[in-house]
Amino acid sequence: MSGQPVVPMVDAQGIHKFFGELHVLRGIDLRVERGEVCVLLGPSGSGKSTILRCINEMEQISAGRLYVNGELMGLREVTRNGKTELHRLPDAQIARQRSRIGMVFQRFNLFPHMTALENVMEAPRQVKKVSKPDAQKLAREQLAKVGLTDRADHYPSQLSGGQQQRVAIARALAMDPELMLFDEPTSALDPELVGEVLAVMKQLAESGMTMIVVTHEVGFAREVADQVVFMDDGLIVERGTPDQVIGHPVEQRTRDFFAKVL
Numbered sequence: 632m633s634g635q636p637v638v639p640m641v642d643a644q645g646i647h648k649f650f651g652e653l654h655v656l657r658g659i660d661l662r663v664e665r666g667e668v669c670v671l672l673g674p675s676g677s678g679k680s681t682i683l684r685c686i687n688e689m690e691q692i693s694a695g696r697l698y699v700n701g702e703l704m705g706l707r708e709v710t711r712n713g714k715t716e717l718h719r720l721p722d723a724q725i726a727r728q729r730s731r732i733g734m735v736f737q738r739f740n741l742f743p744h745m746t747a748l749e750n751v752m753e754a755p756r757q758v759k760k761v762s763k764p765d766a767q768k769l770a771r772e773q774l775a776k777v778g779l780t781d782r783a784d785h786y787p788s789q790l791s792g793g794q795q796q797r798v799a800i801a802r803a804l805a806m807d808p809e810l811m812l813f814d815e816p817t818s819a820l821d822p823e824l825v826g827e828v829l830a831v832m833k834q835l836a837e838s839g840m841t842m843i844v845v846t847h848e849v850g851f852a853r854e855v856a857d858q859v860v861f862m863d864d865g866l867i868v869e870r871g872t873p874d875q876v877i878g879h880p881v882e883q884r885t886r887d888f889f890a891k892v893l
């Protein structure tokens with residue numbers, strides 16, 4: 632419908648996060664459009680994981696507002712006597728909001744006593760109460776997407792790290808997320824297994840999935856990212872296209888970072 636404003640997939644406004652006295656996010660504004668791939672780069676401890684954990688509500692933000700697909704996350708606005716207050720949403724509603732966001736971690740955390748297929752079936756079965764045959768069908772489709780049709784009946788211990796991470800991606804996709812978050816998905820892998828996971832992520836990006844990816848794989852950022860965001864010390868220092876931020880950084884802190892990693 633023309634004339635309608637386009638709602639970004641992620642709209643973070645003035646996000647702050649404290650852990651006790653520690654001020655870890657110090658005013659983050661981040662906008663990620665529908666279908667966009669945003670790569671977050673920055674030194675260790677700069678707050679990258681914390682942003683992802685706040686977006687999917689594993690952590691509660693200390694201040695600011697976060698909208699995912701137009702919906703205020705974790706909070707509801709209550710207006711009383713002309714004054715607007717923010718209240719924490721009930722847990723069940725937070726769980727519903729979280730179920731729309733897929734997350735893939737450095738450590739794959741598959742259930743060791745379940746096959747690849749059973750791992751992928753688990754969330755649709757438990758959270759969405761999908762029937763067993765439907766969950767099996769869904770899980771087979773997702774495993775096919777990550778190129779693991781022939782590994783459906785293998786246990787995690789029988790799979791390589793790269794295959795396990797691809798199962799973890801299939802598991803997240805089985806919940807039909809509108810947004811996918813990746814936190815250093817290839818950092819725990821042997822170098823020869825990194826490529827197969829990045830290839831699956833690239834394919835997912837090409838299918839139109841909205842993704843925020845924390846990674847040190849600068850080549851992936853250059854090739855796949857629409858937006859690159861460089862963070863340091865709880866702040867966004869610089870953002871733009873890969874060519875702007877990686878190729879021609881303006882800020883000294885960004886230049887210093889790439890001088891070390893490239």
Ligand code: ADP
Nearest residue numbers: 650653655673674675676677678679680681682
């Ligand atoms: P990055 O992912 O960029 O390496 P993090 O978001 O993990 O950074 O961490 C940012 C800062 O927040 C670090 O100083 C880290 O020690 C601190 N931090 C992260 N999680 C917690 C926590 N649960 N409790 C206390 N401090 C934390």
Ligand code: MG
Nearest residue numbers: 679680681814
């Ligand atoms: Mg991290």
